[in-house]
Amino acid sequence: MIEVTREDFSVDKVLDRLRNGRMGALVTFVGSVRDSSGGRPVDRIEIQVYEEMARKQLEAIREEAMERFGVDDVAIIHRYGSLKVSENIMLIAVGAGHRPEAFDACHFVLERIKERVTIWKKEITPDGEFWVEGENYEPH
Amino acid sequence: MRIKLRYFASVRELVGASEGEIELPEGSTVEGMLETVKRYYERLREVDRILVAVNGEYVNPRTLLADGDVAALFPPVSGG
Numbered sequence: 001m002i003e004v005t006r007e008d009f010s011v012d013k014v015l016d017r018l019r020n021g022r023m024g025a026l027v028t029f030v031g032s033v034r035d036s037s038g039g040r041p042v043d044r045i046e047i048q049v050y051e052e053m054a055r056k057q058l059e060a061i062r063e064e065a066m067e068r069f070g071v072d073d074v075a076i077i078h079r080y081g082s083l084k085v086s087e088n089i090m091l092i093a094v095g096a097g098h099r100p101e102a103f104d105a106c107h108f109v110l111e112r113i114k115e116r117v118t119i120w121k122k123e124i125t126p127d128g129e130f131w132v133e134g135e136n137y138e139p140h
Numbered sequence: 141m142r143i144k145l146r147y148f149a150s151v152r153e154l155v156g157a158s159e160g161e162i163e164l165p166e167g168s169t170v171e172g173m174l175e176t177v178k179r180y181y182e183r184l185r186e187v188d189r190i191l192v193a194v195n196g197e198y199v200n201p202r203t204l205l206a207d208g209d210v211a212a213l214f215p216p217v218s219g220g
Contacts, residue, residue: 119219
C-alpha cells in the first residue's frame with residue numbers, strides 16, 4: 001500500500017489492512033512536524049511533491065524492501081500540503097515474521113525516502129520561510 | 141526539439157512558475173538544457189545544486205534528451 005495524500009492517516013487502520021497470520025512483528029515509523037529546526041522555532045511546514053515520480057519511487061522502494069529483507073508487507077503513506085506542529089507527516093509500516101527484519105526494512109525504507117523520493121519540505125518560521133535542503137544524492 | 145519543463149521547491153520559486161517549455165537543438169544533453177534554462181532564469185545560479193529527472197527518472201548530466209521529454213528540475217529532496 002502506497003499513498004501520497006493531503007489527508008491524515010490512522011495508524012491502527014493501516015495496521016489492520018496490513019496484518020496477517022504470518023506476521024509476528026509489525027514495526028511502524030511515524031514522522032511528525034517538530035516545533036523547531038536548527039534552534040529556530042517552526043510554526044508549520046509545507047510539503048511539496050512531484051507526485052507521479054514519488055509514487056513510482058515509493059512502489060520501487062517497497063518492493064526492494066520486501067525482496068531484500070524478506071518481509072511480508074510494507075505500507076508507506078506520505079502527506080503533502082500545509083501541516084501544523086505535531087501533525088503526521090508520514091507513516092511506514094512493516095509486517096514480518098520476526099522483529100529483526102521488520103526493524104531493518106523499516107529503517108531501510110525511511111533512509112531511501114529521505115535520500116531520493118521527490119518530496120520537499122519548507123519550514124514556516126517567525127523569521128521567514130525556508131526550504132529544507134536535503135543531502136546531495138548521486139543518482140549514478 | 142521541444143522539452144517540457146517542470147519545476148519544484150526552491151527552483152519553482154526562483155523561476156516563478158511550476159512548468160514551462162524550451163526549444164533545444166537536436167542532440168542536446170541534460171547539462172546543456174540546464175545551462176540554457178539558467179540563462180533565462182539567472183537566479184537559478186543561487187541554488188547550490190539542481191537535480192534533474194527526465195520522464196520521472198533521475199538522469200546524469202550527459203544524458204541525451206529527445207523531443208517531447210519531460211524534464212523536472214529541483215533541489216536535493218527533503219521528505220520523510
